[in-house]
Amino acid sequence: MKIYNRYFITIAIVLLSTTVILIAAGQTSLDIFYSLYVIEALIVTELFVYFNKKSRRVLNIVGVMLFGGFGIVLCLQVLKALLIF
Amino acid sequence: MLRRNSYSWTGLGLLVAGIVFLSASFFIFHASWLAALGICLIIMSFILLALRKAIPNIPPEVCSLLLETGVDNMAALIEELGIRTKAIYIPSSLSNKYPRAFIPLHSNGSTPQITRALPQRLIARYGSDPEDIGLLISTIGSAATGMLETKPGATSNELESALTSLFTGRLGIADGTRVTYQNNHIEIEINKPRLETDTDLSHQCLGGPLATIAASVAAESWDKPMQIAQEEQRKGKYYIELEVLG
DSSP states (O other), X not given: OHXXXXXXXXXXXXXXXXXXXXXXXXXXXXXXXXXXXXXXXXXXXXXXXXXXXXXXXXHHHHHHHHHHHHHHHHHHHHHHHXXXX | OOOOSHHHHHHHHHHHHHHHHHHHIIIIIOOHHHHHHHHHHHHHHHHHHHHTTTSOSSOHXXXXXXXXXXXXXXXXXXXXXXXXXXXXXXXXHHHSSSOEEEEESOOSSSOOOOOSOOOSXXXXXXXXXXXXXXXXEOOHHHHHXXXXXXXXOSSHHHXXXXXXXXXXXXXXXXXXXXXXXXXXXXXXXXXXXXXXXXXXXXXXXXXXXXXXXXXXXXHHHHTSOEEEEEEEEETTEEEEEEEEOO
């Protein structure tokens, strides 16, 4: 179970650090927050290569869900840009 | 149904906290940083709730009880028979189904040559001589080998990857391994092992749990019998030397 704890602690540190850094930098756009969270979560998950098949499968499902949200954010941004023009 | 483990409760806690933060930021405080924190907590809760399905249901204490019982019975059997010879770890191709340990009951100083598949019995014959018999037993290495997704190839890199995946990813009993192979000897270095080893007679015969697992996986990789030549723990590392037989 140690590897799962380590994985979760890594994800928590990375995401919370990003939150603090972006807030300190004066960032207010939630799209940017969310996009960075998704990218970081996917990268950290890929770095933990020694998960078993079951763990990888459930984490892939979470990855797809998060990526779906990222896609929606991207579509909304494109729509917004098109409406401006 | 929700499995009641710490991951479930922490995941649910984070999910509720995330929703509360997100709602509060939109309806009360109108603060984007609070909303960002809420999103962050919700993502972490998704990950924890997904991981709860992957962690084992059986508490570690129960696993420890089962392991101790098996090891005690094996130690009693070996001590009663007064066996002094070292076990030979044989691949599944020579022992049917999965790799096992073979303990010769008689030894004339030379290592037995096992060239054909042994019968699936506790007392197995490996040669034509009346004294060519031994105990064919399953060890924790036999079961651990079954946890590997694919059979590793006969190279030090593939064995290293398989052992790291097993020790670090599946069993969580070490932080990593390093494997080198030369002149029919495989040297394995295990970083930060977290499994205690006894020094009783069964340990001298079969080897420690880490060495047992390593020998079984190596036997399966090389598809040849293996023997634990040496094992020792020093400076937070566990060193195992395996000899490739045959």
